[in-house]
Amino acid sequence: MSFLGSIGRSMQRAPRPPKRSPTPTGGSHPSSDSVPQSPSSPSPQKPLYLCSPFVEAALVTGNFKTIVMLPKYADVMEWVAVNVFDFYQNLNLFYGVLAECCTQHSCPTMSAGPSLNYTWINQDRKSVQLPAPTYVDYVMTWVQNLLDDDNIFPTKSGREFSPTFPSTMKHVYRQLLRVFAHLYYAHYPQILHLRSEPHFNSLFAHFLAFGKEYELLDFKDVKGQPGQLVGIGALWEKWKEMGILES
Numbered sequence: 253m254s255f256l257g258s259i260g261r262s263m264q265r266a267p268r269p270p271k272r273s274p275t276p277t278g279g280s281h282p283s284s285d286s287v288p289q290s291p292s293s294p295s296p297q298k299p300l301y302l303c304s305p306f307v308e309a310a311l312v313t314g315n316f317k318t319i320v321m322l323p324k325y326a327d328v329m330e331w332v333a334v335n336v337f338d339f340y341q342n343l344n345l346f347y348g349v350l351a352e353c354c355t356q357h358s359c360p361t362m363s364a365g366p367s368l369n370y371t372w373i374n375q376d377r378k379s380v381q382l383p384a385p386t387y388v389d390y391v392m393t394w395v396q397n398l399l400d401d402d403n404i405f406p407t408k409s410g411r412e413f414s415p416t417f418p419s420t421m422k423h424v425y426r427q428l429l430r431v432f433a434h435l436y437y438a439h440y441p442q443i444l445h446l447r448s449e450p451h452f453n454s455l456f457a458h459f460l461a462f463g464k465e466y467e468l469l470d471f472k473d474v475k476g477q478p479g480q481l482v483g484i485g486a487l488w489e490k491w492k493e494m495g496i497l498e499s
């Protein structure tokens with residue numbers, strides 16, 4: 253059985269995690285009312301994710317380069333497939349826990365910076381604003397459907413990856429990046445409340461390092477454009493300065 257074959261089966265079994273946290277965190281859990289989200293009128297203060305000690309918090313110390321290198325004898329397509337699958341699963345679990353704070357009321361748009369709201373291209377190829385929870389649900393459902401599609405993620409031994417696999421993975425990467433960008437920009441206080449910042453930072457730094465190594469990331473997407481900067485663009489710069497990511 254191929255390496256990917258074994259992964260493929262676990263992909264098929266993997267259930268979508270609950271959208272709401274299965275473990276109540278008690279009365280002190282911040283509600284969307286007590287932690288106001290106001291993407292249209294952001295605080296002029298530096299975001300918490302850029303502040304010490306949160307910006308340094310990590311499960312993994314050092315540079316991510318070694319973690320993302322292609323293992324000996326591994327096929328690069330399979331390596332990318334396995335890692336993208338893991339990034340999706342981990343991000344989906346985080347979002348499942350944070351979903352109760354990400355509502356149509358708290359996040360009427362898919363915000364990721366002081367003047368940046370992502371739009372979704374609908375079936376009529378029109379660009380539409382969606383509430384963040386709807387946007388994220390569309391992304392996660394779309395990626396799950398790709399993972400379940402044997403033509404894209406072949407699970408049987410002897411089946412080849414399609415020539416379009418790299419470009420499909422780039423699309424996936426761009427959309428997962430947007431989910432990270434929204435969570436950092438709009439929900440970092442809740443991540444801190446859950447004391448998950450070391451885990452979340454390491455997951456994101458790994459995602460960035462992997463995306464750079466295999467050219468899955470378009471760095472325009474990480475930084476944004478003048479007037480529409482992505483909040484996490486500054487985090488990426490900071491981590492490069494700190495030596496966590498390669499420049």
Ligand SMILES: [Zn+2]
Binds near residue numbers: 353358434
């Ligand atoms: Zn949200």
